[in-house]
Amino acid sequence: xxxxxxxxxxxxxxxxxxxxxxxxxxxxxxxxxxxxxxxxxxxxxxxxxxxxxxxxxxxxxxxxxxxxxxxxxxxxxxxxxxxxxxxxxxxxxxxxxxxxxxxxxxxxxxxxxxxxxxxxx
Amino acid sequence: xxxxxxxxxxxxxxxxxxxxxxxxxxxxxxxxxxxxxxxxxxxxxxxxxxxxxxxxxxxxxxxxxxxxxxxxxxxxxxxxxxxxxxxxxxxxxxxxxxxxxxxxxxxxxxxxxxxxxxxxxxxxxxxxxxxxxxxxxxxxxxxx
Numbered sequence: 001x002x003x004x005x006x007x008x009x010x011x012x013x014x015x016x017x018x019x020x021x022x023x024x025x026x027x028x029x030x031x032x033x034x035x036x037x038x039x040x041x042x043x044x045x046x047x048x049x050x051x052x053x054x055x056x057x058x059x060x061x062x063x064x065x066x067x068x069x070x071x072x073x074x075x076x077x078x079x080x081x082x083x084x085x086x087x088x089x090x091x092x093x094x095x096x097x098x099x100x101x102x103x104x105x106x107x108x109x110x111x112x113x114x115x116x117x118x119x120x121x
Numbered sequence: 122x123x124x125x126x127x128x129x130x131x132x133x134x135x136x137x138x139x140x141x142x143x144x145x146x147x148x149x150x151x152x153x154x155x156x157x158x159x160x161x162x163x164x165x166x167x168x169x170x171x172x173x174x175x176x177x178x179x180x181x182x183x184x185x186x187x188x189x190x191x192x193x194x195x196x197x198x199x200x201x202x203x204x205x206x207x208x209x210x211x212x213x214x215x216x217x218x219x220x221x222x223x224x225x226x227x228x229x230x231x232x233x234x235x236x237x238x239x240x241x242x243x244x245x246x247x248x249x250x251x252x253x254x255x256x257x258x259x260x261x262x263x264x265x
Contacts, residue, residue, distance in 0.1 A: 065184040
């Protein structure tokens with residue numbers, strides 16, 4: 001496999017992706033004006049997926065701290081960061097913010113129970 | 122700055138790993154609390170790494186201390202959640218039978234950083250010697 005092949009993990013970094021990322025960041029509809037019905041199974045499934053991405057990102061980051069030249073790990077890190085960000089955007093629009101830097105017209109930070117109260121657990 | 126790109130430490134409103142304990146067990150909580158604020162608990166681990174990073178000369182080791190010290194804070198929250206859920210809804214009698222009567226007197230339903238023996242958390246649990254090799258030895262011992 002060529003080096004180019006190893007690099008192609010589908011992380012979407014390349015020619016025109018900066019533009020598409022900008023566009024997705026402009027779409028700031030937080031969903032707080034729309035009627036919400038909570039699908040608990042879907043919520044839990046999405047959250048589990050987010051946690052899985054975050055865990056993988058974190059472990060890859062620790063590995064990259066001591067192996068910064070590893071192209072494959074770097075590529076996987078980029079891929080998971082993008083996927084995690086897209087999924088978090090979707091999740092937060094429906095189920096409320098996961099961090100306080102998620103913009104919203106209504107302060108939904110208070111609505112969901114906290115992790116120790118089995119909210120977003 | 123796009124969404125999700127942070128300028129500093131920012132809280133994520135989810136646990137690193139989900140915790141949903143259904144059975145109250147204050148006796149277990151009394152032991153597990155050491156992993157919260159005991160000598161080799163998560164608070165000590167976090168402060169150990171985050172304090173040692175300032176004097177670390179090596180680029181890779183600086184990053185590792187920073188990033189592991191940060192992850193330990195997520196572990197701290199998980200252990201605190203375990204203690205909270207294990208004691209949640211316990212009767213005064215159950216609290217007393219578990220040997221947590223004295224704890225309850227001082228701390229109520231809070232999760233206080235202390236060892237299993239009831240010693241309050243102290244920075245004496247960690248070593249920052251201004252010598253990277255000595256510090257890494259301390260880290261090895263603490264993570265054993």
